[in-house]
Amino acid sequence: MKSGLLSFLEKGSVFIFGFGGFFLLTKYFIGQFGEEAGKEQIGIWVIFYTIVSFIEVGRAGLLQNALVKFLSDSEEDKHPLINTASLAINGILTIAFIIFLLVFAFPVGELFAPQLTNMLFVYCFTVVLMIPFNQFNFIQIANLDFRGPFWSNFTKQGLFFLFILGAVIFKWEITLFLLVIAQAVATTVAVLVNAFFARPYLKFSKEISKEWMLKLFNFGRFVFGTNISTMVYKRIDTLMLGSIMLPTHAGVYEWPIKITNLTEVPTFSIANIVFPQAAKMSKSNTKKELKELYEKSVGAILALNGPFIVFVFFFASFIISFLAGPEYSESIPVLQLTILFGLFIPFAVLFGTILDAMGKPKINFYFTIVGSIINIISNYLFITNFGVMGAAYGTLTSYTVTFIGMQYVLYRLLNVKAYKAFFYIPGFYKQGLDLARNFLVKNKEVPEAEVLDDGFVTKP
Numbered sequence: 001m002k003s004g005l006l007s008f009l010e011k012g013s014v015f016i017f018g019f020g021g022f023f024l025l026t027k028y029f030i031g032q033f034g035e036e037a038g039k040e041q042i043g044i045w046v047i048f049y050t051i052v053s054f055i056e057v058g059r060a061g062l063l064q065n066a067l068v069k070f071l072s073d074s075e076e077d078k079h080p081l082i083n084t085a086s087l088a089i090n091g092i093l094t095i096a097f098i099i100f101l102l103v104f105a106f107p108v109g110e111l112f113a114p115q116l117t118n119m120l121f122v123y124c125f126t127v128v129l130m131i132p133f134n135q136f137n138f139i140q141i142a143n144l145d146f147r148g149p150f151w152s153n154f155t156k157q158g159l160f161f162l163f164i165l166g167a168v169i170f171k172w173e174i175t176l177f178l179l180v181i182a183q184a185v186a187t188t189v190a191v192l193v194n195a196f197f198a199r200p201y202l203k204f205s206k207e208i209s210k211e212w213m214l215k216l217f218n219f220g221r222f223v224f225g226t227n228i229s230t231m232v233y234k235r236i237d238t239l240m241l242g243s244i245m246l247p248t249h250a251g252v253y254e255w256p257i258k259i260t261n262l263t264e265v266p267t268f269s270i271a272n273i274v275f276p277q278a279a280k281m282s283k284s285n286t287k288k289e290l291k292e293l294y295e296k297s298v299g300a301i302l303a304l305n306g307p308f309i310v311f312v313f314f315f316a317s318f319i320i321s322f323l324a325g326p327e328y329s330e331s332i333p334v335l336q337l338t339i340l341f342g343l344f345i346p347f348a349v350l351f352g353t354i355l356d357a358m359g360k361p362k363i364n365f366y367f368t369i370v371g372s373i374i375n376i377i378s379n380y381l382f383i384t385n386f387g388v389m390g391a392a393y394g395t396l397t398s399y400t401v402t403f404i405g406m407q408y409v410l411y412r413l414l415n416v417k418a419y420k421a422f423f424y425i426p427g428f429y430k431q432g433l434d435l436a437r438n439f440l441v442k443n444k445e446v447p448e449a450e451v452l453d454d455g456f457v458t459k460p
Contacts, residue, residue, distance in 0.1 A: 006146035006147060006149075006150045009150055009154075010146065010149055010150040010153050010154070011265070012265075013150075013153065013154050013157060013158070014153055014157050015261075015265070017157035017158055017160070017161040018157065019258060020161055021157075021160060021161045021164050022254070022258060023323060023324075024161075024164045024165060024167075024168050025042060025045065025164055025179075026038075026042055026251075026324060026325070026328075027168065027325070028164070028167060028168050028174070029041040029042055030042075030325070030327055032173075035327050036248070038327075039248045039251050039252070039327065039328075040113075040246070040247055040248045040251075041176060042248075042251035042254075043242060043246065043247030043248045043249065043250040043251035043252075043254075044112065044113045044115055044116060044176060044247045045176055045179070045251075046238060046242075046247075046250045046251050046254045047112050047113070047116065047238070047239065047242045047247055047250050048116055048119050048120070048123075048176070048180075050235045050238050050239055050250075051108065051116075051120070051239075052123055052126075053231060053235065054228065054231050054235075055097050055100075055101075055127065056130065057227045057228070057230075057231050058093075058097075058224055058227060058228050058231075059090070059093055059094075059097070059130065059134060060134065060227065061220065061223040061224040061225075061226065061227030061228065062089065062093060062217070062220040062221065062223065062224040063086060063089065063090055063093075063134065063135075063138060063216075063220060064134075064137075064138045064141070064220075064223075065219070065220060065223050066086070066215075066216040066217075066219040066220035066223075067082065067083075067086045067138045067139070067142060067216065068138060068141055068142040069219065070082050070212075070215065070216065070219070071083075071139070071142035071143070072142055079203050080203045080204050080205035081205050081207065081209045081212050082212055082216070083135075083139060083202075083203060083204050083205075084204045084205045084206075084207070084208055084209070084212075085208060085209050085212035085213040085215075085216055086135065086138070086212075086216055087131075087135055087204065088208050088213055089213055089216055089217060090131050090134065090135055091131060094127055094128060094130070094131050097127050098124050098127055098128070101120045101121070101123065101124055101127070102121070102124070104120075105117045105120040105121055108120060111243050112242050112243060112247055113247050115176055115177070118177055119176060119177060119180045122177065122180045122181060122184065123180055123183075123184075125184050126180075126183055126184045126187050129184065129187045129188055129191055130187065132191050132194070132195065133152065133156075133187060133190060133191050133194055136148060136152070136191070136194040136195060136197075136198035136202075137149045137152065137153075137194065139198060139201045139202070140197060140198055140201060142201075143201050145197070145201070147197050148193075148194050148196075148197030148198050149194075151193050151194075151197065152190045152191070152193050152194035152197070153190070155186070155189055155190040155193045156186050156187055156189075156190035157186075159185070159186035159189060159190075160182060160183055160186040163179075163182045163186070164179075222361055222362070222365055225365055225368075225369075226352075226361075226364065226365050226368050229365070229368040229369050229371075229372045230368055230372075232372040232375070232376070233368060233371050233372045233375050233398070236372070236375055236376055236379060237253065237375070237379050237383075237391035237392075237394060237395050238250050238253055238254065238257070238391070240376075240379050240380060240383055240391070241253050241383060241388060241391050244380070244383050244384060245383070245387060245388075249387070249388050252328060252330050252331050252334070252388050253331070253334060253388055253391050253392075255320060255323065255324045255328055255331045255335070256320075256331050256334045256335035256337075256338040256339070256392070257338060259312060259319065259323075259335060259338075259339070260312075260335070260338045260339050260341050260342060262308065263305045263308065263309065263339075263341070263342030263345060264345060266301055266304040266305060267301050267305070267345055267346050267349050268349065270297055270300055270301055270350075271297075271349050271350060271353045274293060274297050274350065274353050274354075274357075277293065278290060278293055278353060278354050278357035278358070281293065281357075282357050282358045282359065287413075287414050287415070290354060290357075290358070290414050291414040291415055291416050293354070294350055294351075294354050294410065294414065294416055295416060295417070295418075295420045295421045295424065296421075296424050297346075297350050298346045298347055298350050298418075298421035299420075299421040299422065299423070299424030299425050299427075299428060300424070300428050301346035301350075302343070302346060302421060302422065302425055303424075303425045303428040303429060303432075305342050305343075305346070306425065308342075309339050309340070309342045309343065312335065312336075312339045313336050313339055313340075316332050316333075316335040316336045316339070317332050319335065320332050320335060330388060333389060334388055334389060334391075334392050337389070337392035337393070337396060338392050338395075338396075340396060341395065341396065341399060344399040344400070344403050345399075346421075347403055347406065347407070347418060347421075348399070348402065348403065348406060351364065351367075351406045351409075351410065352364040352367075352368075354410070354414075358413075363409065367402060367405065367406060367409075370402070370405075371398055371401075371402040374397075374398040374401055374402065375394065375395060375398035378393075378394035378395075378397040378398050379391055379394030379395065379398075380394075381394065382394040382397070403418075
């Protein structure tokens with residue numbers, strides 16, 4: 001419970017600081033430079049953040065799961081060899097990322113905005129700082145210690161948020177270039193915080209084991225590929241808007257995406273709980289139980305997300321006006337489309353979770369690759385014809401196509417019927433009401449509930 005709470009708080013604080021920082025930056029730049037120039041600055045920042053997200057998500061994909069798995073499965077005397085091998089891969093990957101940034105900084109600046117070139121040059125320092133930051137995080141997670149990851153991420157995101165907040169309150173003059181420097185400073189402090197918590201687990205060998213490097217790489221490469229493909233799937237619309245149109249339009253599109261991303265919080269939380277249970281079921285070849293687990297899990301997510309999706313769809317105008325301001329009125333119809341992504345994401349995420357548990361990660365990988373290609377093509381066609389709305393049309397199209405393919409595969413493997421997920425929604429609401437009522441009358445003696453065949457609990 002303690003580890004789970006710290007993990008949840010870490011993700012929650014990162015989301016809150018990120019959302020709050022973007023909110024303050026929008027107000028600051030529009031107030032400082034005027035509507036058009038301010039929106040352009042926000043658009044450039046969104047493009048920069050999207051590019052660096054590819055780097056960090058890719059690094060985590062190649063390193064985290066492999067390091068956590070092998071540290072958990074191996075004897076303690078092997079840990080120094082594994083840690084050193086992982087650190088070596090981390091260093092090699094970092095050098096590759098820096099070369100990539102140095103080579104493509106000028107083309108990116110020419111494609112989107114000249115300011116991005118210097119911003120990417122400065123970010124190379126942060127890429128280096130992320131070597132110990134990530135290494136410390138992954139080692140602690142493998143040892144089921146989530147204190148360091150929580151406090152280091154809280155420090156990193158919190159300090160950066162406080163810098164933006166200070167600029168707004170005290171009216172400091174800041175630029176996008178200065179923001180990247182502030183990001184590097186916040187990361188430096190976070191590394192020191194992380195090192196304090198990671199000290200008991202920092203055991204390294206003088207030898208760099210090629211055998212362990214190969215094991216770690218072979219395990220992590222598919223996760224790396226899936227993570228990068230997922231980022232392409234989720235963020236190519238933003239990059240294409242900035243390149244085909246203007247950086248300003250990327251900022252207009254970012255507000256609906258950030259609001260829509262709230263639907264991912266319960267999705268990934270439930271997926272983390274489902275995975276170990278699905279892994280146990282797959283060992284005993286209980287396809288019927290896996291089928292029901294998928295349908296009920298998706299139903300649970302939809303029960304949580306459903307009211308939020310409906311609220312956002314009908315009150316999109318109020319939400320955008322309240323958060324972004326009247327300058328972003330273009331985002332209102334876009335939000336009404338992007339919030340519908342929340343209906344497809346649970347089916348897709350649980351698809352990957354169930355297949356990984358069944359030992360079929362390649363199918364998920366191939367679907368992610370194909371989905372990314374469809375997303376690129378559909379976004380290009382729709383953006384060139386409909387502008388900002390085209391990005392939402394294009395991504396919604398790719399979600400629909402891959403949803404059909406995923407459900408066909410699940411039907412063939414497990415006889416899953418997607419529509420049954422909706423049948424479970426009323427039962428989850430009923431369970432929620434029962435739990436709330438029992439909590440309110442906790443001092444009153446309550447008889448034991450009866451568990452029915454369909455998995456629901458009767459009213460006590």
